[in-house]
Amino acid sequence: MAHSEDEILAGLAEIVNEETGLPTDAVTTDKSFTEDLDIDSLTMMTVVSVAEEKFGVTIPDEEVKNLATVGDAVRYIAQAQS
Template sequence: MTTEEILEGLTAILQEVAGTDPAEVELDKSFVNDLDVDSLLMVEVVVAAEERFGVSISEDDLKDGSTVGDLVQSIQGVLAAV
């Protein structure tokens, strides 16, 4: 799965779960600082991403300063290992 495909899926998830403007979702954007996704919403985003992409994302992969790109890389890493 390409970076663009994963980013597109995450954009849809962020729009649905957090009401994020799709135009604001970029790889270098921080979930907390740039997209106003708090820890509770982040759990919902991760669960939705796990369901959508069929992966399991560990908490260690996502820290407070995580970016959209970090989550994309985590998803790609899990998919590559399968």
């Protein structure tokens, strides 16, 4: 079942919260993973792998570097589901 962008955003916020302790309302589409949320590359790989399981998608390693913001990740996951 495909998730809406709002559901994907909420899911990513939960994952980031679990991995970093950041409040879920701090995870918005305009936030940069590295600059705003202070997520390092190791944590980002964990976020990606949990998101892949949660949303039933595959995010190739070479694509992860293109996911600079939460919005980028939401859009990528939404497209990968269809």
